[in-house]
Amino acid sequence: MELLKQQWLLPEISYQERHQQLAALGKALFFDSNLSIDFSTSCATCHKPDQAWADGQATATGLKNKTLRRATPSIINTAYSLTFMWDGRSPSLEHQALMPIFNPEEMGLNADLLVKRIEQNPSYSELFDAAFDSNDITIHKVGLAIAEFERTIVSRNTRFDRWLKGDKNAMTLEEREGFRLFLDGQKSGCINCHNPPNFTDHGFHNIGLAKLEGQSADLGRFNQTPLNIMKGAFKTPSLRGTPLTAPYFHNGSANTLEEVVDHYQDGILAKENLSPSLINITLSQEDKSKLVAFLKTLQ
Ligand code: HEC
Ligand code: HEC
Incomplete structure (x- = not known):
């Protein structure tokens, strides 16, 4: 048994627990405005929980109050979507999650800065460890965790x-x-x-x-x-x-x-x-x- 576990043939924790820990990390990242160049903007700045995860504006407002071209869509039930963005240019929630972070008009970071900003907040160490059995921070893991959190935002009891x-x-x-x-x-x-x-x-x-x-x-x-x-x-x-x-x-x-x-x-x-x-x-x-x-x- 121990040998199988060591070789990753059996997970240490159940898939349900793994999902919850990934989503908990993703939630922290989703609401963290330190993940924008001027510390002003998180995902939730535009995808507001109390506005069905959209923003109530005709089109989104980006960094430095710039009016962007398209409306912020709700992210409810994107767990079931096949493509992402109004033009479907992103193939997965994992891929999509990094786009606004690296978009100079939305959050404006680059890969190095993203990892640095996360490292600066010690509470992430535990969240990464719980989600990935390692507190090593990579942008790939950021995408995985945010996507897993978004999959918890579902509507099926209207x-x-x-x-x-x-x-x-x-x-x-x-x-x-x-x-x-x-x-x-x-x-x-x-x-x-x-x-x-x-x-x-x-x-x-x-x-x-x-x-x-x-x-x-x-x-x-x-x-x-x-x-x-x-x-x-x-x-x-x-x-x-x-x-x-x-x-x-x-x-x-x-x-x-x-x-x-x-x-x-x-x-x-x-x-x-x-x-x-x-x-x-x-x-x-x-x-x-x-x-x-x-x-x-x-x-
Ligand atoms: C030909 C396919 C098609 C038909 C028919 C259609 N829709 Fe749509 N609907 C769309 C598309 C595509 C959009 C997004 C268009 C855009 O923003 O350019 C949309 C957008 C909407 C939106 C806005 C959602 C948002 O988040 O902005 C609502 C509400 C809506 N449709 C309701 C309806 C209703 C009610 C009908 C019937 C009267 C209808 N649609 C018929 C394809 C369709
Ligand atoms: C400045 C406002 C803004 C911020 C910040 C922002 N978004 Fe968005 N989001 C948008 C807009 C606008 C679109 C549509 C863009 C397009 O279609 O070109 C979008 C699209 C999306 C979509 C696709 C939804 C669909 O139905 O196709 C997802 C998922 C999403 N955002 C998640 C996120 C996540 C995760 C973050 C943080 C990492 C984030 N957004 C940050 C405004 C924002």
């Missing part, structure tokens, strides 16, 4: 989920009618891209958002996949947590969920390279309210 599991009172009649509309491929078309339970198809679509005044066009997924249909296409976001994450869309151009629905009905102005999964919709005011009422159960 009113919608409780209704789905059989609690008839968890949703009102209006909300249930809204869900039926949501599922209707002819009437709303939402289901074409936002598939339950996570309300995404993991795909990329151009949904006809107009270019904002004074901004150059954001080509989105086209930078990764240079096909015309990917020009202006962005990742279908999960709608979990959405009631708390206004403004909406990658450029923050819709202020409310009502404005989002209005966009799909009347706002599709940019007609080039539109997703073939979009349909023309003509919802009554009442239907729109029902749809929005349903979306608000996803919190």
Whole structure:
């Protein structure tokens, strides 16, 4: 037995414990503003727990108050995502976690500085030791730990989920009618891209958002996949947590969920390279309210 353990054939601790210790380290790192060049910014500066892990701004604010180009997405249920960032340019949570730390506009460190900042705080030594059986600090381990923490940020007990599991009172009649509309491929078309339970198809679509005044066009997924249909296409976001994450869309151009629905009905102005999964919709005011009422159960 001892020999097997020594040779790593049997883990010293259970996988559950390992997960918890990794996530505990990741949590400490996620909330640590010493991991930015001017000590001002942690992941949680932009991904705020009380705002469904987004920031309530049209687009993010970076170091020195610089307005960045894209909105901060919620990180709820990114455990189930296949690609990361609005254009899907990152393949894993582990990979993504280091991007903002090294981005000169977001946290602005480099690899050496990241390790140094962590070494300067003695409490990390124990957390690294618990998570990795060694207090040696590497950027690879930083990515692993933050990703493991993010995987604990899940939504699966909203009113919608409780209704789905059989609690008839968890949703009102209006909300249930809204869900039926949501599922209707002819009437709303939402289901074409936002598939339950996570309300995404993991795909990329151009949904006809107009270019904002004074901004150059954001080509989105086209930078990764240079096909015309990917020009202006962005990742279908999960709608979990959405009631708390206004403004909406990658450029923050819709202020409310009502404005989002209005966009799909009347706002599709940019007609080039539109997703073939979009349909023309003509919802009554009442239907729109029902749809929005349903979306608000996803919190
Ligand atoms: C200055 C604000 C800011 C900071 C700081 C920040 N983020 Fe983000 N985060 C964003 C923005 C904006 C995006 C979208 C960027 C894009 O698509 O180009 C994003 C995207 C993400 C995504 C992808 C979500 C998805 O659904 O694709 C994850 C995960 C994430 N951030 C985690 C983190 C972690 C972990 C940290 C800290 C190491 C962090 N963020 C720091 C603003 C920020
Ligand atoms: C063709 C696929 C498609 C269809 C159909 C579709 N969506 Fe979307 N949805 C997306 C994509 C892609 C985005 C992100 C677009 C962007 O920001 O550029 C999005 C964004 C959203 C957002 C904003 C989320 C956020 O975090 O900013 C909401 C809310 C939303 N959709 C609800 C709906 C509703 C309600 C319907 C039906 C009326 C619908 N969608 C139909 C693909 C689709």
